[in-house]
Amino acid sequence: MIVTVTPNPALDVSYQVDRLRPGHTHRIGTVHERAGGKGFNVSRVLTDLGRDTIAIGPVGGVLGDSVRADLDDAGIRHALLPVSAPTRMTITVVATSAPEGEEATLFTEPGGPVADDDWRRLHDLVQSHLETAKVLVCSGSLPPGAPVDCYADLVRLGHAHAIPVLVDAGGPALRQACAAGADVVKPNAAELAEAVGGDDPVAGAELLRAEGAGAVVVSLGVDGMIAVTGDGRWRAEPPYAVAGNPTGAGDAAVAALATGLAEAQPWPQRLRAAVAWSSAAVAAPVAGSVDQTVLADVRDQVRLTNLDLTEPARPT
Amino acid sequence: MIVTVTPNPALDVSYQVDRLRPGHTHRIGTVHERAGGKGFNVSRVLTDLGRDTIAIGPVGGVLGDSVRADLDDAGIRHALLPVSAPTRMTITVVATSAPEGEEATLFTEPGGPVADDDWRRLHDLVQSHLETAKVLVCSGSLPPGAPVDCYADLVRLGHAHAIPVLVDAGGPALRQACAAGADVVKPNAAELAEAVGGDDPVAGAELLRAEGAGAVVVSLGVDGMIAVTGDGRWRAEPPYAVAGNPTGAGDAAVAALATGLAEAQPWPQRLRAAVAWSSAAVAAPVAGSVDQTVLADVRDQVRLTNLDLTEPARPT
Numbered sequence: 001m002i003v004t005v006t007p008n009p010a011l012d013v014s015y016q017v018d019r020l021r022p023g024h025t026h027r028i029g030t031v032h033e034r035a036g037g038k039g040f041n042v043s044r045v046l047t048d049l050g051r052d053t054i055a056i057g058p059v060g061g062v063l064g065d066s067v068r069a070d071l072d073d074a075g076i077r078h079a080l081l082p083v084s085a086p087t088r089m090t091i092t093v094v095a096t097s098a099p100e101g102e103e104a105t106l107f108t109e110p111g112g113p114v115a116d117d118d119w120r121r122l123h124d125l126v127q128s129h130l131e132t133a134k135v136l137v138c139s140g141s142l143p144p145g146a147p148v149d150c151y152a153d154l155v156r157l158g159h160a161h162a163i164p165v166l167v168d169a170g171g172p173a174l175r176q177a178c179a180a181g182a183d184v185v186k187p188n189a190a191e192l193a194e195a196v197g198g199d200d201p202v203a204g205a206e207l208l209r210a211e212g213a214g215a216v217v218v219s220l221g222v223d224g225m226i227a228v229t230g231d232g233r234w235r236a237e238p239p240y241a242v243a244g245n246p247t248g249a250g251d252a253a254v255a256a257l258a259t260g261l262a263e264a265q266p267w268p269q270r271l272r273a274a275v276a277w278s279s280a281a282v283a284a285p286v287a288g289s290v291d292q293t294v295l296a297d298v299r300d301q302v303r304l305t306n307l308d309l310t311e312p313a314r315p316t
Numbered sequence: 317m318i319v320t321v322t323p324n325p326a327l328d329v330s331y332q333v334d335r336l337r338p339g340h341t342h343r344i345g346t347v348h349e350r351a352g353g354k355g356f357n358v359s360r361v362l363t364d365l366g367r368d369t370i371a372i373g374p375v376g377g378v379l380g381d382s383v384r385a386d387l388d389d390a391g392i393r394h395a396l397l398p399v400s401a402p403t404r405m406t407i408t409v410v411a412t413s414a415p416e417g418e419e420a421t422l423f424t425e426p427g428g429p430v431a432d433d434d435w436r437r438l439h440d441l442v443q444s445h446l447e448t449a450k451v452l453v454c455s456g457s458l459p460p461g462a463p464v465d466c467y468a469d470l471v472r473l474g475h476a477h478a479i480p481v482l483v484d485a486g487g488p489a490l491r492q493a494c495a496a497g498a499d500v501v502k503p504n505a506a507e508l509a510e511a512v513g514g515d516d517p518v519a520g521a522e523l524l525r526a527e528g529a530g531a532v533v534v535s536l537g538v539d540g541m542i543a544v545t546g547d548g549r550w551r552a553e554p555p556y557a558v559a560g561n562p563t564g565a566g567d568a569a570v571a572a573l574a575t576g577l578a579e580a581q582p583w584p585q586r587l588r589a590a591v592a593w594s595s596a597a598v599a600a601p602v603a604g605s606v607d608q609t610v611l612a613d614v615r616d617q618v619r620l621t622n623l624d625l626t627e628p629a630r631p632t
Contacts, residue, residue, distance in 0.1 A: 013405070015423055022336040022411065023418035028425050031404075062378035088347075089329070091407055093423065095338065102339035107331055107409065109344050 002046055002258045003133045003163075004039035005126055005154060006057035008111045008143040010090045011066050012036030012287065020095045020105050034286065035070040036090055038140030038168060041251035042258065044288035045277065047076045051259060054079055056126055058118055061086025081125050085112030085143065092247065104247060111143035119150060126154060130161040134262035138177070139168040139254060148172045152180035164214075164261050168254050170194060178213040184261060186217045186254055201226055202233065202307065215267070217257060217274065219250050225278075226307070227271045233308050236271040239301035242279045242294060248287025252277040272302040318362055318574045319449045319479075320355035321442055321470060322373035324427045324459040326406045327382050328352030328603065336411045336421050350602065351386040352406055354456030354484060357567035358574065360604035361593065363392045367575055370395055372442055374434055377402025397441050401428030401459065408563065420563060427459035435466060442470060446477040450578035454493070455484040455570060464488045468496035480530075480577050484570050486510060494529040500577060502533045502570055517542055518549065518623065531583070533573060533590065535566050541594075542623070543587045549624050552587040555617035558595045558610060564603025568593040588618040 014032040035044075043055035055078040059067050064080075064087035071078045088109035095102065130136065136158040138151045147153070151173045158165035164183040167174065170191030178185060185208060189201055196207040205216035205228035215229035224237035256277040260270030280295035281287075330348040351360075359371035371394040375383050380396075380403035387394045404425035411418065446452065452474040454467045463469070467489045474481035480499040483490065486507030494501055501524060503511060508520040521532035521544035531545035540553035572593040576586030596611035597603075 017423075020338040020421075022338070022421050023414065025422040025424060028423055031425050062381055065378055091423070098339065105336075105338050106341040107333075107344055107407070108341060109347050 001052040001054060001132050002043075002135045002137060002262055003126065003129050004043045004053060004055050004137040004139060005122075006037035006039030006055065006140055007114070007122070007138075007146060007150065008088070008141045009035065009037035009040060009057045009059060009067055010088045010109070010111070011063040012090050012092060014092045014094065014286070016094050016096060018095065018097045020093055020098070032286070033066060033070065034288070035067040035074070035076075036287065038251050038254070039137060040071065040076070041248050041288035042137055042139055042255045043076050043078075044074060045252045045255040045281065045290055046259070047074065048290055049255070051255075053077065054129055056122070056129065057081065058083040058085070058114055058122060059087050060084055060112065063087040063089055079125055079129060081118065081122050083114060083118045085114050085118070088112065088143075094245070104245065113145035114143045119147060123153065123157065127157055127161075130158065130163055133161070133163050135258045136163050136165045137168070137254060137258050138165065139251070141169070142173055149176045151182075152176040155180040155182045166254065166258050166261060168250065174208075175211065178208045178211040181212045181214065183214040184217060184257055185213045185215075186219065186250070186257060188219045188250060189221070192218050202228060217253070217271070219253055219278070221246070224275050224302075225253065225271060227267055229267050231267050232306065234268055234271050235305040235307055236275040237303045237305075238275050238279045238298060239303065242282045242298075244282040245285060245287070246282050248289070249278040249281045251288060252281035252290055268304055272299070272304060275302045317368040317370060317448050318359075318451045318453060318578055319442065319445050320359045320369060320371050320453040320455060321438075322353035322355030322371065322456055323430070323438070323454075323462060323466065324404070324457045325351065325353035325356060325373045325375060325383055326404045326425070326427070327379040328406050328408060330408045330410065330602065332410050332412060334411065334413050336409055336414070348602065349382060349386065350604070351383040351390070351392075352603065354567050354570070355453060356387065356392070357564050357604035358453055358455055358571045359392050359394075360390060361568045361571040361597065361606055362575070363390065364606055365571070367571075369393065370445055372438070372445065373397070374399040374401070374430055374438060375403050376400055376428065379403040379405055395441055395445060397434065397438050399430060399434045401430050401434075404428065404459075410561070420561065422563075427457075429461035430459045435463060439469065439473065443473055443477075446474065446479055449477070449479050451574045452479050452481045453484070453570060453574050454481065455567070457485070458489055465492045467498075468492040471496040471498045482570065482574050482577060484566065490524075491527065494524050494527040497528045497530065499530040500533060500573055501529045501531075502535065502566070502573060504535045504566060505537070508534050518544060533569070533587070535569055535594070537562070540591050540618075541569065541587060543583055545583050547583050548622065550584055550587050551621040551623055552591040553619045553621075554591050554595045554614060555619065558598045558614075560598040561601060561603070562598050564600075564605070565594040565597045567604060568597035568606055584620055588615070588620060591618045
């Protein structure tokens with residue numbers, strides 16, 4: 001089982017407009033709501049693809065009730081911690097006639113401050129699900145007032161139970177997770193550059209490994225991903241760009257990487273899967289879902305390059 | 317007492333950003349939520365200014381609970397009808413560094429479909445509060461599936477109890493309310509033009525009077541308001557443009573007009589008050605509030621013109 005932790009869940013509300021016009025009133029047709037937060041998206045992808053997972057996170061207030069109801073509706077197994085801080089909302093505005101290259105517009109609320117005692121209770125809740133866990137995934141932003149070492153703390157907790165831990169985060173939480181020995185971290189290029197500076201993702205990934213991370217996977221958007229690991233360094237690229245909604249593509253990649261960890265797959269296989277699942281997520285209209293047709297088509301066409309060889313590897 | 321009816325309430329959520337940039341992610345600092353809907357705003361202004369009022373409307377779902385809680389917190393007397401359709405949300409994005417002249421950006425959800433039986437129950441609820449009412453105010457949009465004659469129906473209900481009725485709406489609901497003999501209707505210039513065509517607000521107002529409205533007040537934004545009534549025709553203009561948030565200015569005007577109806581004020585006095593309350597609402601940061609300092613300053617400086625005389629009236 002893959003345990004996901006989402007410290008800062010949200011109710012994701014999606015609006016579709018023709019064009020987003022600042023200063024104007026937009027009358028919305030249909031409103032889509034779903035449980036959001038990166039760890040929840042990871043569990044949603046895993047559930048969609050038939051993998052065993054449980055989603056853990058704090059929820060509060062009326063939006064917390066909506067998050068719980070949506071996870072129930074989607075059949076996503078969960079263990080939610082009731083807290084007093086109300087669950088936040090994120091608004092995604094998709095413009096169907098947006099100018100070429102304009103992505104969705106997001107408004108992300110910060111989330112309510114989670115109390116110290118809540119963190120201890122969340123830690124205990126995670127611990128109670130580690131007996132049957134194969135991998136622990138910690139994913140997404142931290143709410144205001146969260147201890148900056150909370151992901152590092154969960155890394156240590158996982159290791160105390162001999163469970164590998166994957167962390168998808170940026171900023172100080174990423175650095176501390178690396179220092180605690182996170183088995184895999186998955187920054188995107190911007191998060192990596194913010195953490196270690198420079199614009200070479202391989203060099204940046206090496207720096208995070210030097211700080212303690214077991215393996216570093218850097219997502220590069222349409223250019224695919226690189227993995228810098230103790231077993232070697234690879235780059236994987238999708239065979240073609242998939243049109244759609246890139247929100248949640250990183251979460252699908254994390255779901256693939258966590259599955260690879262759980263099944264002790266060799267790294268080339270993990271990285272191919274991460275790129276394929278990510279492309280399939282872009283093709284699906286909402287974050288946390290994957291398009292199975294695209295997944296089947298892309299899976300065997302991902303181009304893999306061994307960065308430690310001069311010649312690119314042939315597609316298998 | 318002034319009874320307000322809001323058939324399509326909303327939880328109004330306000331975000332402040334530096335600039336609204338389509339295609340980008342906006343991290344929100346503080347989130348403001350309040351009960352919204354035009355009739356609720358009218359009751360809020362009346363409550364703020366010490367007038368006796370009760371706000372009536374249907375509420376449902378978790379956002380309906382938030383609406384109820386906010387009305388309670390604000391000390392606004394209410395009689396809410398629990399319905400199964402969930403209360404909608406509106407998002408207002410205010411850009412603090414917006415280009416000159418750019419107003420707030422709004423996203424308004426349509427609201428859930430209200431059932432036929434709900435309308436009958438709402439009608440009965442309004443009726444139960446008419447014994448002690450001086451004025452009935454019907455304000456704002458109708459939810460999907462609402463009978464287009466529901467404001468006309470409330471006009472007839474008010475008259476059956478010898479209560480004057482003020483209607484603030486657009487579209488077919490406005491026309492039908494006029495035909496039913498609404499005592500006062502208050503379209504803005506765009507609503508009036510949509511209803512009767514043409515771009516002369518006085519001529520348009522005369523058309524609505526010919527259809528049955530007792531008096532027609534047209535709000536013209538920073539240019540003030542005109543009133544076309546059985547007692548005469550006037551224009552009132554603010555002494556200066558007030559900077560701020562124009563959302564809710566029309567509702568403050570309605571609150572003043574309803575007070576004028578309740579107190580049988582002469583029309584020039586009502587129209588001056590409507591312009592003054594409206595300016596004071598623009599100066600207040602959130603819809604449904606008025607800035608008392610601006611109100612006191614503007615009140616005696618509103619410029620009144622009798623449109624039936626060639627010479628403009630002198631300020632008194």
